Amino acid sequence: MDNALVFCKLEGEAVSEAWDSFVSEASSTxxxxxxxxxxxxAESYGHNAFYLAAKREGKITGILPLVQVKSRLxxxxxxxxxxxxxxxxxxxxxxxxxxxMERALQLKKEYGARIMDLRYRNxxxxxxxxxxxxxxxxxxxxxxxxxxxxxxxxxxVRNQVRKAEKSGLSVKSGGTELLEEFxxxxxxxxxxxxxxxxHPRFFEKIFSVxxxxxxxxxxxxxRQTIGGLIAFFWKNTVTVPWASCYRRHFAKCPNNxxxxxxxxxxxxRGCVFFDFGRSSPDSGTYHFKLQxxxxxxxxxxxxxxxxxxxxxxxxxxxxxxSRLWRHIPVKLANFLGPSLRKFITN
Numbered sequence: 101m102d103n104a105l106v107f108c109k110l111e112g113e114a115v116s117e118a119w120d121s122f123v124s125e126a127s128s129t130x131x132x133x134x135x136x137x138x139x140x141x142a143e144s145y146g147h148n149a150f151y152l153a154a155k156r157e158g159k160i161t162g163i164l165p166l167v168q169v170k171s172r173l174x175x176x177x178x179x180x181x182x183x184x185x186x187x188x189x190x191x192x193x194x195x196x197x198x199x200x201m202e203r204a205l206q207l208k209k210e211y212g213a214r215i216m217d218l219r220y221r222n223x224x225x226x227x228x229x230x231x232x233x234x235x236x237x238x239x240x241x242x243x244x245x246x247x248x249x250x251x252x253x254x255x256x257v258r259n260q261v262r263k264a265e266k267s268g269l270s271v272k273s274g275g276t277e278l279l280e281e282f283x284x285x286x287x288x289x290x291x292x293x294x295x296x297x298x299h300p301r302f303f304e305k306i307f308s309v310x311x312x313x314x315x316x317x318x319x320x321x322x323r324q325t326i327g328g329l330i331a332f333f334w335k336n337t338v339t340v341p342w343a344s345c346y347r348r349h350f351a352k353c354p355n356n357x358x359x360x361x362x363x364x365x366x367x368x369r370g371c372v373f374f375d376f377g378r379s380s381p382d383s384g385t386y387h388f389k390l391q392x393x394x395x396x397x398x399x400x401x402x403x404x405x406x407x408x409x410x411x412x413x414x415x416x417x418x419x420x421x422s423r424l425w426r427h428i429p430v431k432l433a434n435f436l437g438p439s440l441r442k443f444i445t446n
Contacts, residue, residue, distance in 0.1 A: 115135075115151075116135040116136075118160060119135040119151065119153070119160070119163065120134055120135050120136075121160075122153075122160040122163060122190075123135075123163070123190070124335070126190050126192075128190055128221075128222050129190050130186035130187075130221050131186070131313075131332050131334040131335075131337075131339060132165075132180075132181040132184040132185070132186040132187045132219075133163065133165060133181075133186075133187070133190060134310075134334070135151065135165075136309040136310055137165065137181060137184075137309075138151060138165070139305070139309055140302070140305040140306055140309050141167055141182070141183075143301075143305050144299060144301045144302040144304075144305045144442075145299075145302070145442040146442075147167050147168060147169055147182070147442075148167070148168045149165065149166065149167045149168070150165075150166045150167075150168070150178075150207060151163070151164075151165050151166075152164040152165075152166065152200055152203055152204065152207070154191070154196045154199050154200050156196075161191065161192045161193075161196045162189065162190060162191035162192060162196035162197065162199070162200050163189070163190050163191075163200075164180060164188070164189045164190075164200045164203075164204055165180050165181060165187065166178045166179070166180050166204065166207065166216075167179055167180070167181060167182050167445075168211060168213065169182055169442075169443055169445055171443035173443065174443055174444075175214050175215075176211065176212055176213045176214055177213055177214065177215045177216070177217060177445065178204075178207065178208055178211070178213045178215070178216045178217070179216075179217040179219075179445045180217070180218050180219060181219065182445035183298070183302075183445065183446075184219070184341065185219065185221070185235075185237060185341065185377060185378045185399065186219055186220070186221045186399075187218060187219040187220070188218040188219055188220040188221075188224060188400075189201060189204070189218065189220075189224060191225065193225075194225040194226065197224065197225040197226065198225075198226070201228065204216060204218075205404065208404065214405060214406065214407060215403055215404070215405045216229075216403065216404040216405075217401070217402075217403045217404075217445065218401070218402055218403075218404075219233075219399065219400075219401045220399070220400040220401070220402075221237065221397070221399060221400070222400070223400050224400060227400070227402055228402075228404070229402030229403050229404045230402060230403050230404070230405070231400070231401065231402055232401055232402065232403050233399060233401035234380065234381070235378045235379065235380060235398075235399045235401065236378065236379060236380075236381055236386070236396040236397055236398050236399060237375060237376070237377060237378050237379075237396075237397050237399060238375075238376040238377075238379060238386070238389040238390065238394035238395065238396050238397070239337075239373050239374065239375050239376070239394055239395055239397055240363075240373065240374040240376070240392055240393055240394040240395070241372065241373060241395075242363060242366060242367055242371060242372065242373065242374050243372045243373075245367050246363065246364045246367045246368075249363065249367070249393075252393060253392065253393065254391060256391065257356065257391055257392060260353040260356040261353070261356045261357055261360045263352065263353045263356075264319075264352055264353040264354055264356055264357035265357065267321070267352040267353070268321055268322065269319055269320065269321055269326075269352060269353075269354055269357050270319070270320055270357075271317055271318065271319050271320070271357060271358055271361035271362075272317075272318050272320065273315055273316065273317045273318070273361075273365060274315075274316055274318075275307055275314070275315065275316065276304065276307045276308075278316040278318055278328070279300065279303055279304065279307070279316065280300075281318055281325040281328065282303075282316050282318060282325075282328040282329075282330065283300055283303070284325065285325065285326060285327050285328065285344050285345060285346050286328065286342065286344045287430065287433070287434050287437075288344075288346065288430055289344035289345070289346075289347075290344070290433075290437070291425065291426065291428070291430050291433040291434075291437075292347065292426060293422075293426070294421075294422030294423060294424075294425045294426045295422065295425065295441075295444075296425065296433070296436070296437035296438070296440040296441040296444065297433065297434060297437040297438065297441060298437075298438060298441050299438035299441070299442070301438075302438075303330070306330075310332070312333075313332060313333050313334055314330065314331070314332055314333070315330070315331045315333065315365070316328060316329070316330055316331075317329050317331060317358060317361060317362045317365070319345060319354045319355075319357055319358040319361075321349070321352070321354075326345055326346050326349045326354055327343075327344055327345025327346060327349070327354050327355065327358060328343070328344070328345075328358070329342060329343035329344075329358060329359075329362060330342045330343070331362055331365075331366070333366070333369055333371065336370070336371055336372040336373060337371060337372065337373040337374070337375055338362070338366040338369070338371045338373075338374055338375065339375040339377065340359075340362065340374075340375065340376060340377050341377050343355070343358070343359075343377075345358065355388065359376075359392070362374075363392075374394070376389040376392075376394055378399060381396070418444075
């Protein structure tokens with residue numbers, strides 16, 4: 101019987117089932133590994149993707165989704181996965197891992213990419229790249245259910261939720277019909293943070309591809325939407341990659357009510373873990389997530405590059421651009437932002 105590993109680039113809808121079957125069964129995969137992201141990114145931003153797989157006896161034993169992002173400003177990069185916290189190689193054993201790593205580095209050379217960026221949630225079999233990012237994700241075990249969780253929260257958290265309710269705030273959930281309402285405060289928040297905003301089409305494609313696995317939660321004051329989040333439901337985990345509320349309403353604790361209602365909804369759907377998404381240690385968002393009882397999990401991001409100086413220059417450029425971006429009008433930011441955001445992989 102031949103146990104040799106075989107390398108292949110998977111393309112087309114015919115292979116998506118086999119790919120997602122592996123992703124669903126492997127323990128270290130994340131929602132970022134799902135094949136549907138290939139369509140989301142291609143149809144919203146036009147980027148090329150390489151979905152690499154290792155096979156043994158005709159069966160997938162490892163995968164690596166890579167997206168090529170090319171721009172005049174930041175050059176040619178390969179990322180797994182752009183616009184997300186997670187990605188990287190998933191392999192059944194170290195032999196498969198090294199097999200895919202060699203192929204990925206060959207691809208980097210073949211396509212002239214100056215950087216390859218792999219974003220592992222879990223520590224990989226081996227690390228050959230340069231660690232970067234200094235980010236963590238924060239995850240809360242919600243298996244006990246909403247009632248037990250509520251009792252476990254510190255008094256401050258419960259009081260902030262009650263304050264939001266007493267202030268007349270409420271939360272509603274839905275799908276694509278709520279995207280426009282979600283986008284308005286989200287776009288303002290991105291401008292305030294100094295970051296170009298995603299194109300609305302990016303979110304539309306996410307809901308089109310992933311359907312019932314995605315949900316929008318909005319926090320409202322009367323009929324006015326003052327904030328919202330997008331939640332992904334996959335396996336036993338709900339992940340919140342995008343969330344924001346108007347800063348002028350912070351005194352009413354809208355974020356607290358928004359997250360509590362989302363946690364309750366996740367419990368109703370049978371989720372076991374609530375992934376708050378990435379934060380920088382000791383930042384404001386980090387401490388907000390920590391107060392719920394979430395545990396920080398270091399992210400293992402690594403890059404492969406031949407020019408460390410170029411990375412430093414790029415980081416300095418992004419910091420300077422971010423400071424300027426905070427001061428431009430929201431309408432202008434919304435107009436210019438998507439044409440820039442498509443090239444910023446974080």
